[in-house]
Amino acid sequence: METFADGVYRFILKNIKDEDKAKDIIQDTFEKMWIKLDTVDYTKSKSYLFTTAYHTMIDMLRKDKRMTSFTEQVSAGMTHSNQYSDLNEILHQAIENLPEAQKSVILLRDYEGYSYEDISQITGLTEAQVKVYIFRARVFLKQHIGSMETVI
Secondary structure (H helix, E strand, O other): OOOOHHHHHHHHHHHHOOHHHHHHHHHHHHHHHHHOOOOOOHHHHHHHHHHHHHHHHHHHHHHHHHHOOHHHHHHHHOOOOOOOOOHHHHHHHHHHOOOHHHHHHHHHHHHOOOOHHHHHHHHOOOHHHHHHHHHHHHHHHHHHHOOHHHHO
16 A cells, blocks of 8 residues: 555546545545455556546546536636746646546656556556547647747
């Protein structure tokens, strides 16, 4: 638990931006692993944890989505300000505007350093889908951030 808890928590927190929900997801993830402790191979425990956390997060997001209205979500995601003081802030805001699947794969690839194969196993997507989602996410981020002259 001590070995992987921080990485899984950071991954979930970057996706949902809610510390309490992230902690709940991590707790559920480790509970699920504890229940299946006899069937999980130790060498694949990290992959199992990320996969379980990812699916638990998706289930929670779907549940929350049903509780909020669609128009509130769209209007909150479409706001954009042209005045920024920090490139890191710009990048985080751009990542927040990505669709969930693209956001997850870009975080797993660029923030956590997973291979395409590992991301495929964690998300349940094919390697080709993972590559396409990463490409589309990077194109979106590049367009969203724009040129450095716009940022400065």
